[in-house]
Amino acid sequence: MAELSDIALVTQVAVLHNKKAFDQLVRKYQSPVRRFFLNQTLGDEQLSDDLAQETFIKAYVNITKFRGMSSFSTWLMRIAYNVFYDDVRSRKQTDDIDTSSAVRQSSNSGDSNLKMDIHAALALLKPDERTCITLQLIDGYPIDQISKITGMNDNTVKSHLKRGKEKMANYLKENGYDR
Amino acid sequence: MTDKDNIMIEEFFKQAAQQQIEDNGFTERVMKSLPETSAERVRRLSRLWTIFCGVVGVVLFFVFGGWQILQGLFYGGMRMMLGWLEVLLVTAPTTEISVNPWVVLLLLAFVLIFLPYQIARKLYVIQ
Numbered sequence: 001m002a003e004l005s006d007i008a009l010v011t012q013v014a015v016l017h018n019k020k021a022f023d024q025l026v027r028k029y030q031s032p033v034r035r036f037f038l039n040q041t042l043g044d045e046q047l048s049d050d051l052a053q054e055t056f057i058k059a060y061v062n063i064t065k066f067r068g069m070s071s072f073s074t075w076l077m078r079i080a081y082n083v084f085y086d087d088v089r090s091r092k093q094t095d096d097i098d099t100s101s102a103v104r105q106s107s108n109s110g111d112s113n114l115k116m117d118i119h120a121a122l123a124l125l126k127p128d129e130r131t132c133i134t135l136q137l138i139d140g141y142p143i144d145q146i147s148k149i150t151g152m153n154d155n156t157v158k159s160h161l162k163r164g165k166e167k168m169a170n171y172l173k174e175n176g177y178d179r
Numbered sequence: 180m181t182d183k184d185n186i187m188i189e190e191f192f193k194q195a196a197q198q199q200i201e202d203n204g205f206t207e208r209v210m211k212s213l214p215e216t217s218a219e220r221v222r223r224l225s226r227l228w229t230i231f232c233g234v235v236g237v238v239l240f241f242v243f244g245g246w247q248i249l250q251g252l253f254y255g256g257m258r259m260m261l262g263w264l265e266v267l268l269v270t271a272p273t274t275e276i277s278v279n280p281w282v283v284l285l286l287l288a289f290v291l292i293f294l295p296y297q298i299a300r301k302l303y304v305i306q
Contacts, residue, residue: 017222019213022213026210030202034200053205060213060216118195138196172188173187177191178183
């Protein structure tokens with residue numbers, strides 16, 4: 001079966017209630033969504049998968065609300081962002097997530113040292129800074145898209161990026177990455 | 180922040196940006212846990228209602244002797260048709276009626292080609 005565009009797949013889900021089309025969307029976007037959560041939770045795979053699952057369920061339930069004003073991936077990442085911050089608020093564990101990062105490192109992959117470094121570096125950032133930094137440097141979104149995903153205005157995003165990058169640069173220098 | 184710092188940060192995140200997470204059954208888990216939407220609930224109830232009505236119809240058909248009623252209707256219809264034909268033949272005009280063959284052809288084309296085409300087109304569009 002030829003690969004359909006996101007809009008065609010969303011239409012099939014919204015109008016014809018075609019679950020196979022939604023299956024294709026999940027397969028296509030599971031990696032970026034789960035990676036986004038892994039970076040926000042500093043490597044907590046179980047929590048990341050739970051939040052990613054909740055994100056896709058919310059996307060499915062609200063798929064008729066997708067108007068195509070932005071790309072499907074931006075719309076999905078906005079849901080992911082809201083799911084993450086709802087979870088943080090409901091657990092009231094923002095501080096725990098920030099401080100317990102070193103304990104929760106993922107350990108089942110070959111490049112775990114790099115992941116540890118990235119998560120340790122991300123742990124130095126405030127949640128909003130971390131979100132902006134990962135959306136730009138890992139997920140590759142431009143500032144206007146980050147603004148749409150997070151609901152912050154462009155200048156707030158820019159200042160989070162600036163502060164976050166300064167902290168990252170200091171961390172990398174302290175750990176000998178500038179040599 | 181210098182350009183060197185920016186390059187260093189981009190290099191640091193480069194590998195993380197290329198990381199692809201294997202599905203490993205995630206999609207199946209999501210698909211299994213999807214809730215029933217209101218539209219799906221309506222569709223399911225509608226299907227159940229159709230089945231219920233069908234079953235009630237079949238039961239009533241046998242309870243009230245549906246075959247006899249159908250037979251009666253069939254033979255009654257046959258008798259009525261024969262009666263109508265008889266009346267038509269007896270009272271048919273003896274003078275010739277002129278029929279325009281083009282009109283007949285047009286009517287035939289409308290009934291045999293255009294109507295089936297329209298129906299097929301609408302069915303195709305709906306599907």
